[in-house]
Amino acid sequence: MGRSPTMIVTNTPAKDLAYTNFAFCSPGDLRDFVVPGSGNAYALIGDVFVLSVSYPFFTDLLFFSIRAVHCDDSVVISDANNSEYFRFTPPEDFKIAMLTLELEFVKKGARDEQVDAVLLSKQIQNKFMNQVMTTGQRVTFEYHGNGYIFTVNQATLEGKEKSHGMERGMISPETFIIYEASNSSGIKIVNQREGANSNIFRHKEFNLQSFGIGGLSAEFADIFRRAFASRVFPSHVTSKLGIKHVKGMLLYGPPGTGKTLMARQIGKMLNGKEPKIVNGPEVLSKFVGETEKNVRDLFADAEQDQRTKGDQSELHIIIFDEIDAICKSRGSTRDGTGVHDSIVNQLLTKIDGVESLNNVLLIGMTNRKDLLDEALMRPGRLEVQVEISLPDENGRLQILQIHTSKMKESSFIAPDVNLEELAARTKNYSGAELEGVVKSAVSYALNRQLNMEDLTKPVDEENIKVTMEDFLNAVQEVVPAFGASTDDLERSRLNGIVECGTRHEHIYRRTMLLAEQVKVSEGSPLVTCLLEGPSGSGKTAMAATVGIESDFPYVKIISAETMIGLSEATKCAQIVKVFEDAYRSPLSIIILDDIERLLEYVAIGPRFSNLISQTLLVLLKRLPPKGKKVLVIGTTSEVHFLESVGIRDSFSVTYNVPTLKTEDAKKVLQQLNVFSSDDVESAAEALNDMPLKKLYMVVEMAAQGEHGGSAEAIYSGKEKINISHFYDCLQDMVRY
Secondary structure, eight states, rough: SSOOOOOOOOSSSSSHHHHTTEOOHHHHHHHBBBTTTTTTBBBEETTTEEEEEEEEESOOOOEOOOHHTOOTTTEOOOOOHHTTTOOOOOOOOOOOEEHHHHESSSTOOOOOEEEEEHHHHHHHHHTTTOOOTTTEEEEEEEETEEEEEEEEEEHHHHTTHHHHHHHOOOOTTOOOTEEEEEEEGTEEEEHHHHHTOOOOOOSSSSGGGGOOOOOOOHHHHHHHHIHHHHHSSSSSHHHTTTOOOOOEEEOOTTTTTSSSHHHHHHHHHHHHSOOEEHHHHHHHHSSSSHHHHHHHHHHHHHHHHHHHHGOOOOOOOEETGGGTTBBTTTSSOOSSOHHHHHHHHHHHHHHHTTTSSEEEEEEEEOOOOBBBBBGGGGGSSSSSSEEOOOOOHHHHHHHHHHHHHHHHHOOBBOOOHHHHHHHHHHTTTHHHHHHHEEEEHHHHHHHHHHTTTTTSSSSOOOGGOOOOOHHHHHHSSSOOOSSSOHHHHHHHHHOOOOOOOOOHHHHHHHHHHHHHHHOOOOSEEEEEOOOEEEETTHHHHHHHHHHHTTTTTTTEEEEHHHHHHOHHHHHHHHHHHHHHHHTTTEEEEEEOHHHHHHOOBBBBTEEEEEEEHHHHHTOOOOOOOOOEEEEEEEEOOOOOHHHHTTTTTGGSSSEEOBBBBBHHHHHHHHHHHSSOOOHHHHHHEEEEBOOOOHHHHHHHHHTTTSSSSHHHHHHHHSSSHHHHHHHHHHHHHHHH
């Protein structure tokens, strides 16, 4: 403070001053504690507690309420370095959102008293307004003629998470105050909920992006309406309505969509006990009965609270991550011990048993809702079930804004970065994958600043800029696990798309119209289309092109090449999973490529997998859930076989993709521009009735030249294919 005053710590000379929680000093010393630009004065005591400072007009000594600072009247401070008294300047955003106070009498053994939380909150907020409270601090105050002490057990600031370390903040009119008192204290607290304006939330309004949640506004609104609306009102209102609070909710959906994040942030938004976060597998134990005990222990605090406080009990939140690990359908796990069944039974009785709890909120999260026991899903248990699905374009924009906010504040993001364009490009990405895109883009930017020859060279922080090119490279690097399999689709049409004549064009336009029908029609939630024709006629390439051009958020190819060596049951499970994933998306395309190969068809016999055949027959006729629409495109070179097993009739429409006639082959060759104009006609005639794939193959062979090495010159337009060499290659293909 620039000087070393001598100050003596002593008792307050008047009882009423002891209840103010102020430190008093002479007017001359007070100047050293006044915050510049403010009329308030604060002193930091021993780097622990902060007291407001004033002067009582009749003394020039510095003295404190003894209980406020834990000192005694024999301490003499001779210089400022030893005293550790410093002016304290409150930072910005210093208001306390939630304050937890433990009450006790000043005089031990005082008679029992009933404390009304409504009146007490008003008195504390008025008396200690703008005073700084620190965890562990003890403050003496008077209430209805009795002397009390409150100990600050928790002080959580607005917009900040709970901390197990020392926290401090300033009391404001919006501070939510929770009172605690031991059974032996003789203090009974009433109207706890009403004392905090019946608000179970720490904030008057929610900005989900400030909590790191993007694209889930609709889901949160649904959760709030069903799970929390009743808890906002006082207990006597819900009693008159004759309703019970929701005790459990289930968040389910694909991995990486924000289920765990949503659950954790809900726990931080609520004014209640610190949430208990449990990973499903952690509950399991190899000892008999230990697992059930672990489940009971999770609810022990809530049971004790409800027994002692009844309706005034605080909300206890238990978050179960990967709940499917311990709550599988009873009877589905045959491990010989029955422990999984016992866990489900124990959990059911705790949530909604004979002695059901009304002060518990259980939040479960899973990627596999289908594995959970049905009894767990009924009303009264995990009754609020919210699907956390892939974000839409606006949601992806919000997520990208959240993950780039820090670099934007620090001016590390280049002006050319267009988040709206990135959101449009990343239509199949989950929230976790979008975070991965941002990390990957930053890695490109940081790598430019590194000198691989001398890693000790100082980094120029001012020149670190994450550019749009970095983000585009990151999008190529981070591939979404759910959604359109763009790479697989592109691999299915390696030679691109060329005009193949009127018949191919007609079939392509018709198939695109089916995709449009699925998109806009309310009466066609499921449309199936079969493309049949000779091997190599372009069926798969056409189906892949429809998948890409349709712009559907979910497009998957099911092909035999990804299932080599798998058993029939495993193949069926994979096929079913693709359809189940498609039902999560509003618009989906599933391509069943080479259906005869999926069915393991062999002409001798004939032989095929009846299990896979029956699975496809069911899936091709099963309507998707309400609000979901699916287009299934199948391809086959054995249409008569599919007709014999009844699969062809399961498709709504069948199109024949033909081989190329002379005119069609001529159009393809003209677009490839690998023959001279004089040779195109004769080459096209030779390719009459040729499948498109074989045409590309023979052209590739001929482009290598008789002795090899001329393909690059031919495709660059510098040379043309020798027609006689082309005939030789074509004859070899036909011969062998």
